[in-house]
Amino acid sequence: YNACQSVNGEVEDYYVEIIPFCPAQGNTVDEYIQEVNVGNLHQVSGNNFGYTDYTTDDTYRHLPKGQNLPVSLVAGFTNIPYYENFRIWIDYNRNGDFDAGEIAFEGVAQGSAPLTGYIFIPENTPSGITGMRISMKYGSMPEGCPVGSYMGETEDYMINTLN
Numbered sequence: 001y002n003a004c005q006s007v008n009g010e011v012e013d014y015y016v017e018i019i020p021f022c023p024a025q026g027n028t029v030d031e032y033i034q035e036v037n038v039g040n041l042h043q044v045s046g047n048n049f050g051y052t053d054y055t056t057d058d059t060y061r062h063l064p065k066g067q068n069l070p071v072s073l074v075a076g077f078t079n080i081p082y083y084e085n086f087r088i089w090i091d092y093n094r095n096g097d098f099d100a101g102e103i104a105f106e107g108v109a110q111g112s113a114p115l116t117g118y119i120f121i122p123e124n125t126p127s128g129i130t131g132m133r134i135s136m137k138y139g140s141m142p143e144g145c146p147v148g149s150y151m152g153e154t155e156d157y158m159i160n161t162l163n
Contacts, residue, residue, distance in 0.1 A: 019096040021131055022145035024154035026050035031084055032153045033136050034076030034112070038088065038119065039069035045155060046076060052155045055131065060160040065125050068118040071105050075136055081111030084152070085141045088119060090159070091131040098133045098144025106141060125161050132157045 026032075032047040041061040045052055063069060075084040088105040089098035109115035135142035137152035 019091075019094060019131075021055075021091075021096050021133065021156055022098065024051060024133070024135060024146055024156075025149055026135075026137070026153040027149050027151055028078075028153050029151070030077060030079055031082060031136065031138055031151065032076050032078075033073070033134065033155055035072070035074040035114075036134055036155065037070070037072040038132070038134075039063045041157065041159070043155070043157075047078070048153065048155075050149070050153055052153070055156050055158045057158070060129060060158055061132075062160045062162055063121055064162050065121045065127070066123040066163075068120055070116070071119055072114045072116050073107075073109060073134065073136070074114050075109050075112060077112065082138055083111070084109045084115075085137050085139070086115055087135050087142050087144075089133045089135075089144050090119075090121065090125075090161075091133075092125055094126075094130050096131070098131075100144070102144065104132075109136075121161055123163075127161055127163060129158055129160050132159045 036043045089102045104119040135154040
């Protein structure tokens with residue numbers, strides 16, 4: 001069949017908007033993201049050489065709005081453990097960038113000890129699917145859309161913000 005042909009049966013049209021995320025490519029010579037827990041999201045990933053795209057997973061991570069959601073982030077190391085800086089961004093405005101106003105969590109992990117805390121998704125966040133970026137960097141806090149390579153790793157996810 002072609003798009004303008006008459007058919008016996010039902011036809012459905014869909015509009016899909018895909019927003020690519022700004023790039024982030026770390027360098028995992030010594031450190032990487034080992035494990036991520038945010039609300040009901042649990043991912044053991046290990047060394048993925050600077051970047052992992054989990055946005056194509058069939059399982060959307062449903063994260064409710066208006067609640068404190070537990071966070072636990074674990075760094076992995078090939079050699080000596082270091083202090084590692086973590087940040088989590090949620091793309092509230094769904095434009096593919098992770099800017100300072102979209103930081104949902106940040107902290108410094110001591111070696112392989114879990115960095116724990118909470119994120120809070122505001123009630124006025126639009127419901128639906130959006131991006132979440134988790135980044136780890138040695139030496140300073142990671143940027144949402146870094147320029148060039150850095151010592152650390154980034155993982156991107158798709159989440160579904162719910163009431």
